[in-house]
Amino acid sequence: MMRRNMKRMMAAALVGVMTASLALTGCGGKDKKKSDSGEKVITVWSWDVALMQLQEAAEEYQKDHPDVKFEFEEMGTDQIYKKLSTSLATGNGIADIISVEGEVLVGYADKFPEGFLDVSDVVETDQFLPSKISEVSYKDKIHAFPWDAGPEGLFYRTDYFEQAEVSPEDIKTWDDLIEAGKKIEAACKTPSGDPVKMIPVDPKKSTIYSLIRSQLGIGVFDEEGNPIVDDERSIQAMEKAKEIYDSGVALNYNGWDEYEQTVVNESVACIPEAVWMIGTIKDKGPQTEGKWGVMDLPAVEGGEYSCSNGGSDVAINAKTDYPDEVKDFVKFAMTDEALQASGFEKYGLYPSYIPAYENELFQKGDPFFGEENIYNIFIENGKKVAEIPISPNGQEAGDSIGAAVSKILLNGEEVESVMKDLQKELEAKFK
Amino acid sequence: MTKKSFVNRKTIPYIMIAPVVVIFLLFMVYPILRSLYLSFFELVSGSYEFVGIKNYQNLFKDETFWKSLLNTCVYLIVQVPVMIGGALLIAVAVEQKFMRGKAFFRTTIFLPSVTALVAYALVFKVLLNGDHGLINYVIEMVGGKGINWFYEEWPARFAVIISITWRWLGYNMIILLAGIQSIPGELMEAADIDGATFWDKLFYITIPMVKPIIMFCTITSTIGTLQLFDEPFILTEGGPNNATITMGQYLYNNGFRYLKFGYASAIGYVMTVIIGLLSIVQFKATKED
Amino acid sequence: MKAFGKIFGYIVLIIAAFLSLFPFYFMFVSGTNTNNQILSVPPKLSIGSELAANFEILVDKVDLLTSIWNTLFISVVYTVLALLIFSAAGYALAKFDFKGKGIIFTFVMGSMMIPSLVMYVPLFEMMIEIDMTDSHWAVILPMLANAFGIFLMRQNMLNFPTALLEAGRIDGVGEISLFFRIVLPNIKPALGALVIYMFTSMWNNFMWPLIILGSEEKYTLPISLAMLDGNPTNKNYAVILLATAVATLPILIIFLVFQKQFVAGVMGGAVKE
Numbered sequence: 001m002m003r004r005n006m007k008r009m010m011a012a013a014l015v016g017v018m019t020a021s022l023a024l025t026g027c028g029g030k031d032k033k034k035s036d037s038g039e040k041v042i043t044v045w046s047w048d049v050a051l052m053q054l055q056e057a058a059e060e061y062q063k064d065h066p067d068v069k070f071e072f073e074e075m076g077t078d079q080i081y082k083k084l085s086t087s088l089a090t091g092n093g094i095a096d097i098i099s100v101e102g103e104v105l106v107g108y109a110d111k112f113p114e115g116f117l118d119v120s121d122v123v124e125t126d127q128f129l130p131s132k133i134s135e136v137s138y139k140d141k142i143h144a145f146p147w148d149a150g151p152e153g154l155f156y157r158t159d160y161f162e163q164a165e166v167s168p169e170d171i172k173t174w175d176d177l178i179e180a181g182k183k184i185e186a187a188c189k190t191p192s193g194d195p196v197k198m199i200p201v202d203p204k205k206s207t208i209y210s211l212i213r214s215q216l217g218i219g220v221f222d223e224e225g226n227p228i229v230d231d232e233r234s235i236q237a238m239e240k241a242k243e244i245y246d247s248g249v250a251l252n253y254n255g256w257d258e259y260e261q262t263v264v265n266e267s268v269a270c271i272p273e274a275v276w277m278i279g280t281i282k283d284k285g286p287q288t289e290g291k292w293g294v295m296d297l298p299a300v301e302g303g304e305y306s307c308s309n310g311g312s313d314v315a316i317n318a319k320t321d322y323p324d325e326v327k328d329f330v331k332f333a334m335t336d337e338a339l340q341a342s343g344f345e346k347y348g349l350y351p352s353y354i355p356a357y358e359n360e361l362f363q364k365g366d367p368f369f370g371e372e373n374i375y376n377i378f379i380e381n382g383k384k385v386a387e388i389p390i391s392p393n394g395q396e397a398g399d400s401i402g403a404a405v406s407k408i409l410l411n412g413e414e415v416e417s418v419m420k421d422l423q424k425e426l427e428a429k430f431k
Numbered sequence: 432m433t434k435k436s437f438v439n440r441k442t443i444p445y446i447m448i449a450p451v452v453v454i455f456l457l458f459m460v461y462p463i464l465r466s467l468y469l470s471f472f473e474l475v476s477g478s479y480e481f482v483g484i485k486n487y488q489n490l491f492k493d494e495t496f497w498k499s500l501l502n503t504c505v506y507l508i509v510q511v512p513v514m515i516g517g518a519l520l521i522a523v524a525v526e527q528k529f530m531r532g533k534a535f536f537r538t539t540i541f542l543p544s545v546t547a548l549v550a551y552a553l554v555f556k557v558l559l560n561g562d563h564g565l566i567n568y569v570i571e572m573v574g575g576k577g578i579n580w581f582y583e584e585w586p587a588r589f590a591v592i593i594s595i596t597w598r599w600l601g602y603n604m605i606i607l608l609a610g611i612q613s614i615p616g617e618l619m620e621a622a623d624i625d626g627a628t629f630w631d632k633l634f635y636i637t638i639p640m641v642k643p644i645i646m647f648c649t650i651t652s653t654i655g656t657l658q659l660f661d662e663p664f665i666l667t668e669g670g671p672n673n674a675t676i677t678m679g680q681y682l683y684n685n686g687f688r689y690l691k692f693g694y695a696s697a698i699g700y701v702m703t704v705i706i707g708l709l710s711i712v713q714f715k716a717t718k719e720d
Numbered sequence: 721m722k723a724f725g726k727i728f729g730y731i732v733l734i735i736a737a738f739l740s741l742f743p744f745y746f747m748f749v750s751g752t753n754t755n756n757q758i759l760s761v762p763p764k765l766s767i768g769s770e771l772a773a774n775f776e777i778l779v780d781k782v783d784l785l786t787s788i789w790n791t792l793f794i795s796v797v798y799t800v801l802a803l804l805i806f807s808a809a810g811y812a813l814a815k816f817d818f819k820g821k822g823i824i825f826t827f828v829m830g831s832m833m834i835p836s837l838v839m840y841v842p843l844f845e846m847m848i849e850i851d852m853t854d855s856h857w858a859v860i861l862p863m864l865a866n867a868f869g870i871f872l873m874r875q876n877m878l879n880f881p882t883a884l885l886e887a888g889r890i891d892g893v894g895e896i897s898l899f900f901r902i903v904l905p906n907i908k909p910a911l912g913a914l915v916i917y918m919f920t921s922m923w924n925n926f927m928w929p930l931i932i933l934g935s936e937e938k939y940t941l942p943i944s945l946a947m948l949d950g951n952p953t954n955k956n957y958a959v960i961l962l963a964t965a966v967a968t969l970p971i972l973i974i975f976l977v978f979q980k981q982f983v984a985g986v987m988g989g990a991v992k993e
Contacts, residue, residue: 076947079943081687081688082927090848092853113477205670252561254556260759284759395689403672406672410582410671444815448821451805454865455865457861457862462843465846521732536733536737539740540733540736540737541740542744557763605982629725686838700838706833
């Protein structure tokens with residue numbers, strides 16, 4: 001008797017709480033963003049400068065398409081990725097248009113091949129930098145519109161160079177950079193009185209190795225996705241990274257905040273970095289106006305390519321209610337010359353859309369960086385970046401390489417054996 | 432039991448416990464079973480494929496996982512005793528009769544456990560900076576050699592240990608303090624009359640009296656340390672050479688960065704087993720005396 | 721010897737208090753300085769004049785009032801629900817014998833050992849199934865499966881005098897009013913401890929709200945803070961730290977108000993066993 005009563009009660013309680021929670025959902029749940037007047041509302045997730053640029057593009061676009069409305073939501077990169085990781089499988093709760101950094105796009109494209117809308121029909125591949133096209137293409141599908149690119153150059157402090165009587169022309173190779181670095185360290189002091197170092201290096205990350213490896217034209221994986229870090233060129237790149245670090249001209253940094261500090265504190269004479277660094281330098285080092293120049297990256301023997309770092313793409317949720325309108329808008333935003341030029345001028349978003357380089361802006365240069373036109377170097381280097389095969393395992397491999405870099409730079413282990421071990425580790429993980 | 436009173440002494444416990452049971456069934460039992468199930472699958476091209484126990488097999492061959500286990504154990508063995516010991520000492524110091532400003536010390540020392548992570552990370556990077564950090568400045572002032580906190584494996588581990596201790600010491604101190612306050616005053620007075628020293632009182636009265644609370648703090652800190660994630664994530668990103676990566680962080684990397692949810696779930700279950708075993712050992716240790 | 725001990729005690733506490741306060745000081749002072757002053761070596765540690773400018777950037781970037789309101793709403797509702805549900809459960813577990821009690825208690829305690837990160841994906845799938853994403857209730861309800869709160873309540877109820885309950889029953893007080901009128905008023909310290917614990921854990925909760933909330937008007941403070949931190953290539957630490965200071969203040973106030981109960985409540989929870 002008692003037992004039966006109990007069971008019935010428990011069941012009733014269960015149903016009660018469940019209906020209660022479902023009822024609560026009703027009032028808190030999300031309402032589909034379709035308004036009654038037949039307006040089309042497109043939602044956009046992006047961050048900071050990319051968001052502002054997309055907002056300006058939307059304003060332009062609405063002049064000809066008054067029926068399309070936009071809703072912009074500012075999100076951090078981390079925020080976007082956490083949401084994509086949990087929700088891209090269903091497309092539920094995700095905006096129509098999403099900014100994604102180039103290096104993480106392929107991971108989503110691999111795990112959720114149906115997650116983003118195929119934009120092959122609207123992307124004219126010969127109009128964009130080849131390295132960006134290979135970044136967004138995966139398994140016969142273009143998963144996103146290429147947007148800003150990150151061709152690299154060597155930012156250098158003209159005043160430190162003069163003080164140490166080093167001429168930029170002297171730095172042709174990484175070895176030259178080391179020699180010049182020694183002179184600069186001996187001759188120059190930062191405003192707070194420390195000796196000036198040549199370049200910032202994070203000895204726990206793959207950055208410097210990846211740069212030199214890209215100059216040699218190979219990636220971490222080959223076309224079939226097999227790891228090739230024990231390749232001769234990969235080993236050569238790591239040897240060079242070690243040489244630079246061991247020579248003592250590098251300044252250690254730990255994480256992005258300390259990287260920015262090198263600009264604030266004027267503690268380095270050179271920064272090999274992508275074109276977007278212009279924005280960070282202007283912002284974090286306003287006192288250094290007119291003291292910076294840009295030259296080509298130091299070369300490595302046998303390296304005929306350049307390097308790029310960062311940049312983002314614009315993906316479209318495959319479950320969007322308005323695929324045609326969304327595609328049309330993104331194409332407009334990504335291929336309107338004037339918009340691409342102003343996006344670079346205002347926000348440092350360097351276009352990967354080649355016709356945009358014709359804009360007069362790219363002929364002028366930037367007074368912060370002196371008389372010379374610094375953009376030519378980036379435009380040329382952008383075209384010289386090798387089309388390195390991409391892999392969905394890039395993030396995980398990158399972490400393993402970071403650990404290998406610490407072994408070599410910090411623990412002084414031998415390059416070749418570390419790289420052989422790394423090759424075995426990656427093979428075991430991604431066979 | 433009459434029919435009209437539905438709520439009575441027999442039914443009331445079931446009514447009282449029902450909401451918790453329902454909530455746990457929905458939001459704990461289901462996710463646990465589901466992620467246990469997922470740990471036998473892997474996400475391939477948008478759908479889950481059954482892989483059997485491959486995730487678990489791979490885990491045992493995965494060097495990074497072993498390293499994360501080792502690091503977690505290092506944190507556990509070094510950090511938990513240091514923190515509990517420190518918390519106890521500070522709690523005892525605050526409770527000394529002569530001490531003035533008890534409320535001030537209690538509050539300020541508790542504060543770190545409510546700090547936001549960004550602030551905490553920036554401050555510790557500033558304090559531990561190799562060239563200009565306050566901590567190295569002090570070390571050099573007393574004649575030592577500055578330590579390369581973030582670029583050598585053991586110093587990096589200690590940097591993490593220092594930060595966790597800073598953040599959680601006050602929290603444990605507050606809990607221990609509560610126990611110390613409950614020790615009858617006569618006991619201490621009697622000891623004073625007998626001429627007991629500070630250390631006599633600490634070892635023969637305070638510690639035995641608050642032993643259950645010490646165990647409580649130890650167990651909760653152990654569980655916390657085994658699931659540690661924030662500190663290495665923001666201070667060292669797990670480096671150098673994975674010297675500071677924890678199991679929790681490796682789980683996060685696999686699930687949210689490498690998008691391997693099956694593998695991440697497998698890591699989660701191995702962690703659960705380890706935490707469970709350790710907790711049982713600690714519970715047993717408490718019960719025995 | 722005695723004097724030496726006193727001095728030593730003070731030195732230890734003053735150092736501990738200084739170390740504990742310093743990061744707070746840094747946080748509040750940084751909100752009044754420029755980004756570059758914070759990144760300088762050594763960072764500027766005196767109060768600057770940029771507070772208004774930083775605040776302007778902050779409110780321009782983040783809908784501060786909305787996210788404070790959202791966080792407050794979620795935290796208060798969560799805390800109230802937790803108080804009710806956990807104290808009821810703790811009462812049942814501590815003061816009654818009933819079928820399944822052992823299993824329920826063991827399971828609740830065991831759930832503490834499972835890393836919460838593994839549960840987010842299944843929970844999220846579930847929320848999609850019942851179409852409950854992007855709502856504040858979806859943030860609150862799953863977080864009620866919190867073992868520590870239940871444990872704390874049970875431990876506090878264990879030493880609640882049974883005689884008091886029996887006396888009430890003899891006087892003909894119903895079981896429900898017994899709980900509300902006799903039990904709850906007598907365990908105020910424990911409830912205070914639970915308030916602090918629940919409120920702070922929800923106020924600072926980041927991962928789950930981030931996953932489940934989709935639109936800006938529903939965001940909580942930690943999510944809005946993460947947004948400030950989101951630009952991959954250029955960060956404004958002054959604004960981030962100012963926002964952090966704003967977000968930490970309410971927690972400090974809650975702690976200072978409920979401090980006494982917190983200490984006593986945790987004590988009630990920890991000593992018994």
